[in-house]
Amino acid sequence: xxxxxxxxxxxxxPPAIAAHISYAGPKEGQGPLSEWFDVVLADDLLGQxxxxxxxSEMVRRAVEQALKTAGITAESVQAMLGGxxxxxxxxxxxxxxxxxxxxxxxxxxxxxxxQATLLGASxxxxxxxxxxxxxASSHYxxxxxxxxxxxxLGNQRPPQASWTTTACGCSLLTANAAxxxxxxxxxxxxxxxxxxxxxxxxxxxxxxxxxxxxxxxHLAETGRTADDYDLIATGDLGWIGRNILMELFHHDNVxxxxxxxxxxxxxIFYQEQDTHAGGSGCGCVASVSxxxxxxxxxxxxxxxxxxxxxxxxxxxxSCQQGETIPGISYAVxxxxxxx
Amino acid sequence: xxxxxxxxxxxxxPPAIAAHISYAGPKEGQGPLSEWFDVVLADDLLGQxxxxxxxSEMVRRAVEQALKTAGITAESVQAMLGGxxxxxxxxxxxxxxxxxxxxxxxxxxxxxxxQATLLGASxxxxxxxxxxxxxASSHYxxxxxxxxxxxxLGNQRPPQASWTTTACGCSLLTANAAxxxxxxxxxxxxxxxxxxxxxxxxxxxxxxxxxxxxxxxHLAETGRTADDYDLIATGDLGWIGRNILMELFHHDNVxxxxxxxxxxxxxIFYQEQDTHAGGSGCGCVASVSxxxxxxxxxxxxxxxxxxxxxxxxxxxxSCQQGETIPGISYAVxxxxxxx
Numbered sequence: 001x002x003x004x005x006x007x008x009x010x011x012x013x014p015p016a017i018a019a020h021i022s023y024a025g026p027k028e029g030q031g032p033l034s035e036w037f038d039v040v041l042a043d044d045l046l047g048q049x050x051x052x053x054x055x056s057e058m059v060r061r062a063v064e065q066a067l068k069t070a071g072i073t074a075e076s077v078q079a080m081l082g083g084x085x086x087x088x089x090x091x092x093x094x095x096x097x098x099x100x101x102x103x104x105x106x107x108x109x110x111x112x113x114x115q116a117t118l119l120g121a122s123x124x125x126x127x128x129x130x131x132x133x134x135x136a137s138s139h140y141x142x143x144x145x146x147x148x149x150x151x152x153l154g155n156q157r158p159p160q161a162s163w164t165t166t167a168c169g170c171s172l173l174t175a176n177a178a179x180x181x182x183x184x185x186x187x188x189x190x191x192x193x194x195x196x197x198x199x200x201x202x203x204x205x206x207x208x209x210x211x212x213x214x215x216x217x218h219l220a221e222t223g224r225t226a227d228d229y230d231l232i233a234t235g236d237l238g239w240i241g242r243n244i245l246m247e248l249f250h251h252d253n254v255x256x257x258x259x260x261x262x263x264x265x266x267x268i269f270y271q272e273q274d275t276h277a278g279g280s281g282c283g284c285v286a287s288v289s290x291x292x293x294x295x296x297x298x299x300x301x302x303x304x305x306x307x308x309x310x311x312x313x314x315x316x317x318s319c320q321q322g323e324t325i326p327g328i329s330y331a332v333x334x335x336x337x338x339x
Numbered sequence: 340x341x342x343x344x345x346x347x348x349x350x351x352x353p354p355a356i357a358a359h360i361s362y363a364g365p366k367e368g369q370g371p372l373s374e375w376f377d378v379v380l381a382d383d384l385l386g387q388x389x390x391x392x393x394x395s396e397m398v399r400r401a402v403e404q405a406l407k408t409a410g411i412t413a414e415s416v417q418a419m420l421g422g423x424x425x426x427x428x429x430x431x432x433x434x435x436x437x438x439x440x441x442x443x444x445x446x447x448x449x450x451x452x453x454q455a456t457l458l459g460a461s462x463x464x465x466x467x468x469x470x471x472x473x474x475a476s477s478h479y480x481x482x483x484x485x486x487x488x489x490x491x492l493g494n495q496r497p498p499q500a501s502w503t504t505t506a507c508g509c510s511l512l513t514a515n516a517a518x519x520x521x522x523x524x525x526x527x528x529x530x531x532x533x534x535x536x537x538x539x540x541x542x543x544x545x546x547x548x549x550x551x552x553x554x555x556x557h558l559a560e561t562g563r564t565a566d567d568y569d570l571i572a573t574g575d576l577g578w579i580g581r582n583i584l585m586e587l588f589h590h591d592n593v594x595x596x597x598x599x600x601x602x603x604x605x606x607i608f609y610q611e612q613d614t615h616a617g618g619s620g621c622g623c624v625a626s627v628s629x630x631x632x633x634x635x636x637x638x639x640x641x642x643x644x645x646x647x648x649x650x651x652x653x654x655x656x657s658c659q660q661g662e663t664i665p666g667i668s669y670a671v672x673x674x675x676x677x678x
Contacts, residue, residue, distance in 0.1 A: 006414075006417060006441075007417065007441050009467045049660075050660050052656060052657065052660065053660070075345075078345060078346065078528065079528055083446065085427075086654065086656070087426040087427070087654040087655070087656060088424075088426070088446065088448065088652065088653065088654040088657075089446050090652065090653070090654050090656065090657045090662075093531055093652040093665065093667070094531075094652070094657070094662070094665070096530075096531040097531040097532075097533050097652070097665045100530060101530070102345075102346050102528035102529060102530050103528075103529070103530065103531050103667060104445075104447075104454065104458070104528065105445065105446040105447050105454075105652075105667075106443075106444065106445060106446065107422065107427065107428050107444040107445065107446045108443075108444055109427065115443065115444075119443070119458065122461070122462055122465060122467055123461055123465075125465070126461060126462075126464070126465025126466070126467070127465070128348045128461055128465070146656075189417065189418055189441035189442075189443065190441055190442070191435075191439060191440070191441050191442065192432055192433075192435040192436040192442050193436075194436050313427065313429065313432040313433070313436070313444075314427065314429070315425065315426040315427035315429050316426070317391060317425070317426060317429070317485075318391065318427075318429045318433070321388075321389050321391065321392070323429075323433070326432065326433070326436045328432070328442060328444075
């Protein structure tokens with residue numbers, strides 16, 4: 001049986017992470033996690049004609065670098081699971097076009113990298129694939145003009161707004177583990193949770209209830225507490241959303257020591273960088289996971305980490321029609337190879 | 340081993356289809372497949388305030404009807420896999436919000452239902468889920484105003500244009516097969532294939548090469564020919580796209596008898612209904628699969644059917660930026676329970 005409870009999948013043959021690559025834009029590269037990214041872009045246009053092509057190029061480069069790092073050819077990878085925030089996920093699908101790897105397009109908003117990791121690990125553990133690439137990206141300039149305003153307009157942003165990161169994270173999962181490799185050992189699916197937030201600038205509030213739901217389901221179904229993890233990392237709630245999440249845990253009597261919970265969106269920027277509530281976008285949890293978190297597990301600083309990505313299910317159309325903003329969250333547990 | 344070749348997954352514990360429900364809009368309900376749909380909508384607004392909410396309501400109703408037909412509660416379903424053409428797949432995610440089933444949002448454009456079936460079957464066969472809902476939808480009015488023009492504008496459509504169906508298909512996959520149930524026995528992942536089509540009105544031409552690639556991979560990797568299937572159904576190439584596909588098979592020396600290949604987009608409308616190239620949209624292959632195809636297998640008219648959904652990877656932004664339109668195709672093989 002490969003399932004614990006209603007939402008949690010246990011990977012009996014846990015896939016190893018053969019490579020993990022993180023890309024960050026110039027602003028992200030000036031943040032506190034600067035040294036942990038594999039590549040900090042000097043030019044966030046990557047020599048392309050449009051921001052959309054630039055984001056797609058970032059995805060392509062990250063995947064190729066992951067393949068190279070792992071010493072695996074594209075022909076040996078049976079699936080690329082990924083997505084992004086662009087309408088019809090063109091950044092990922094156009095990257096898949098040049099890579100030639102069978103593509104499984106996903107949309108979990110900013111949680112997409114964790115959704116991809118969960119599905120990729122399921123397919124490998126189930127014996128369907130030998131190798132799978134999991135990838136997600138976001139770009140400040142593609143997201144701003146699609147979801148909000150063209151950046152050239154210089155609009156003011158409210159204090160609760162988050163900053164869509166220019167970033168990409170890519171991991172290469174494999175059934176053929178090298179000794180000591182990181183492993184994806186379990187994952188928890190998420191429900192779409194809606195506490196009726198209508199402020200499209202307040203993603204942290206829209207997503208925190210879903211993150212709370214998924215983490216609580218994970219802990220309950222695995223019979224664990226926060227103490228069983230060296231770290232619990234949430235997607236991109238930002239500073240305000242992280243506080244809301246802690247309140248929700250408190251309300252539900254779920255023990256969550258303050259030092260145990262880090263948020264990728266609240267970690268990727270300094271408060272002084274004027275991003276307001278912190279970082280967001282599919283690339284946030286992807287790049288922080290593939291950089292900071294996985295590298296710290298590899299160094300032995302952490303052994304078992306739960307990463308709960310979070311996504312806000314909205315579109316400009318749904319917001320303009322007055323709809324509320326539901327959230328979703330997927331979690332995966334990653335463990336170091338050495339005790 | 341649960342894999343044949345590079346792209347094809349064999350389901351060692353093939354999930355059964357416990358229920359399959361097809362919804363069609365008024366125009367689709369006047370087509371040749373009218374009697375095969377479970378529900379033909381008299382009002383394509385479904386009592387909602389917007390087309391987007393109407394599409395979401397159609398998804399919700401289809402899933403609830405599938406649950407009821409199978410006699411399974413929402414609480415017993417561990418995942419809803421689905422998507423649609425709306426930006427950020429709001430039709431599916433908003434339906435998932437009301438259903439309370441853990442949600443895995445997918446984007447495979449018009450191939451989404453087959454992508455969902457392939458992934459859902461993998462997760463069930465792998466022992467991760469007991470029951471999964473696979474669903475995809477499209478709505479003429481949400482797609483027209485998002486991808487082309489508001490319908491009120493009354494724009495002329497070129498002869499190669501397809502008509503986005505108002506339709507939804509939903510299947511409930513289960514590990515607990517009743518005797519004689521249909522089964523999903525294998526699936527083939529698709530690569531993103533781009534033959535440089537730039538005409539966003541000519542979806543059939545953009546998608547046919549991907550369908551050709553996936554069907555040829557399926558046949559090669561399973562060691563089969565078209566003769567091993569009672570029917571091969573393609574997604575929504577339409578009349579022109581189907582002809583292109585037949586030419587591609589001929590070019591590749593792949594035997595494909597004309598009567599063996601039906602296209603859902605070329606089957607859902609009469610030529611006299613003035614849809615030009617035929618039907619398209621995620622709901623097309625979904626509703627035709629869940630209606631016409633699965634019901635014919637159940638009646639014993641067909642035993643083994645290969646369904647290859649097809650999707651065009653474009654967005655209005657990518658087209659406006661002059662990008663070409665790559666296609667993708669996923670295939671699943673469905674067999675009847677009785678020989």
